[in-house]
Amino acid sequence: MIQLLKIEWLKIKNYNAFIILSSFFALGVVAVNYVAFSVYKNMISEVNAAKMMSSFSPYDFDRTWHTTSYFAGCILLLPGLLIIMLVTNEFTYRTHRQNIIDGWSRKQFIEVKIVLAIIAALASTALVILTALVFGLASGTSFSLEGFSITGIFFLKALTYNMVALLISVLIRRTGFATGMFFIYMGFENFVSQLLDIWSIKLRRDNTIDLGSMGDYLPMNAADGLLTFPDNPVKSLARGVLPTNYTPVVMVLCAAYLVLFCWWSYNRIIKTDL
Amino acid sequence: MSILSVDNLCKNYGAVQALNGVTFSVPKGSVFGILGPNGSGKTTMLGIIMDILKPTAGSYTLFDTTPDENSRRKIGTFLETPNFYHYLSAVRNLKITAAIKQRGDEDILQVLETVNLTERKDSRFSTYSLGMKQRLAIAACLLGNPDVLIFDEPTNGLDPVGIAEIRELIKQLRQQGKTIIMASHLLDEVEKVCTHVAILKKGKLIAAGDVNEILANDDIVELGAPDMEKLKNIIGRLTGYNDMKEHDNLLQLFYPVGTTNLESINRYCFENGVVLNYMQLKKKSLESKFFELTN
Incomplete structure (x- = not known):
């Protein structure tokens, strides 16, 4: 696998879109958190009404892991787009065929792409950990690993986005169509998810049936549902009317979707004409 | 030993039968032409042999063994179109090919010289003319000095000088004892460089054997x-x-x-x-x- 990854690196290290999208994502993670950090600091110091929240500091240690992960999670589209470009390039240039003609097996071709998606998710997570650490230290609190496990959830979310991107790329093959489909699918799933969430609230309110937030049971929203907006006083007030978060169920579903995406991408490459 | 042996190979695209029970074998040291008009199934057959297409029925062997990625690594193959990363130079593209073939980088400059691409070795593939792309694909085949080469329409897009150079190269490779399998719709090309020929028509093999017997001219x-x-x-x-x-x-x-x-x-x-x-x-x-x- 190391040898296969070295070859992938030869393919991407001089690819401008890779350098640009990776830089945008890295800057984006820092920027989006810096904006949130600044807004909060200004709000506390300038707006008296917000002083009730002064005990709640989102970038203090033990909260910084969650806050940074949440905001970075909002721009996970970028690594997804990068995966789409890297994989669809192979189809556009027909190098997927040439790699196999030259001596890769179909299995090696798809396995290295799956590992690439995992590495991209790991790199995103490492970036989030580093950013959370910097903002945590900047907030003036002392280092703590409490709540650090949320970065694992961030990894799961990043991996889900990358795997959806990989599957769409393998199924559609053309960069433009695959990118369009990625956005359309996300929009569609979010729309259905909102409807399911409203239905979940009504079910709980009117029939006292608590099935959880059913929108979270959809593929991409499962990962989104695990990484919710950080706890705050307003959110705590709303908890009474919201359906219960069945976190273990959503986690199992999320893992199951990941297995499904891998299996589908793998089979597509192994069994069809290239 | 036969380099390639094809047994009753069939390939259907829906109702269209692209290959219909093709059987032949390629002896070691031959220049084997696969001849047929456009759409006769030449590229489909080579695609199956290279595992980028799945046969509907039939089987084939490479080096008398069940083919896998190891047998493909021993063959230099140029199939249909030159397939390279457009944003990379010739040298960087060939480094990828050499790495996949599990060979060293040491002969990259030499194969580029063989196909007259030394001057443009650091230019991006996207800036190449069709003829240069074609020559780069042939250079990639020569990496690692393989004993078997497969060329699919190798002179497509080349000017007359380029065509003559490629034919000369194929003759030189033959003199070195290499086995060459070449698909072409150009009879003239097959007659000039091949020792054996298989003729395909609408997916069916209609003749195979020594080129002088099959293409004997009265x-x-x-x-x-x-x-x-x-x-x-x-x-x-x-x-x-x-x-x-x-x-x-x-x-x-x-x-x-x-x-x-x-x-x-x-x-x-x-x-x-x-x-x-x-x-x-x-x-x-x-x-x-x-x-x-x-x-």
Whole structure:
């Protein structure tokens, strides 16, 4: 696998879109958190009404892991787009065929792409950990690993986005169509998810049936549902009317979707004409 | 040992039968031409052999073993179009090819020199002309000095000088004892460089064997005389030719290659009271041979 990854690196290290999208994502993670950090600091110091929240500091240690992960999670589209470009390039240039003609097996071709998606998710997570650490230290609190496990959830979310991107790329093959489909699918799933969430609230309110937030049971929203907006006083007030978060169920579903995406991408490459 | 052995290979695209029970084998050291008009299944067959297409039925072996990625690494293959990363230079693209083939980078500059791409070795593939792309694909095949090469329409897009260079290269490779499998729709090309040939038509194998047997060309002697009826009469009694036809008010005699003696035909006619006013030795065109085989 190391040898296969070295070859992938030869393919991407001089690819401008890779350098640009990776830089945008890295800057984006820092920027989006810096904006949130600044807004909060200004709000506390300038707006008296917000002083009730002064005990709640989102970038203090033990909260910084969650806050940074949440905001970075909002721009996970970028690594997804990068995966789409890297994989669809192979189809556009027909190098997927040439790699196999030259001596890769179909299995090696798809396995290295799956590992690439995992590495991209790991790199995103490492970036989030580093950013959370910097903002945590900047907030003036002392280092703590409490709540650090949320970065694992961030990894799961990043991996889900990358795997959806990989599957769409393998199924559609053309960069433009695959990118369009990625956005359309996300929009569609979010729309259905909102409807399911409203239905979940009504079910709980009117029939006292608590099935959880059913929108979270959809593929991409499962990962989104695990990484919710950080706890705050307003959110705590709303908890009474919201359906219960069945976190273990959503986690199992999320893992199951990941297995499904891998299996589908793998089979597509192994069994069809290239 | 056969380098490639194809057994009853079939490939369907829906209702279209691209390959229909093709069977042949490629002996070691041969230059094996796969000849057929466009759409006859040549590229489909090579695609199956390279595992980028799945056969509907049938099987094949490479080096007398069940094929896998290891057997493909021992072959330099250029199939259909030059496939490279457009944003990378020739050298960087060949580094990827060499790494996949599990060979070192040391002969990259040498193969680029062989195909006259040294000057443009650091230019992006996207800036290459079609001919340069084609030559880069051939350079990639030569990496690691493989014993077997597969070329699919290797002279497509090349200018006459480029075509001559590639033909010369193929001849040199043959002299080095390499086995070359070459698909082409150009009879002339196959006849000039191949030792063996398989002819495909609409997915079916219609002939396979030694190129001199399959593409043997008759000598044609065309005769004309003021009295064509009398000429026909006396030629009817002449022996040594395979066939006689009338064409454009001339008489055509088909002789086996190298057996024609114009002087004796002329003397025979004169001695039998016919003075010829036209006599020419022609080679049967490859195109007509091809049409004869494929129609």
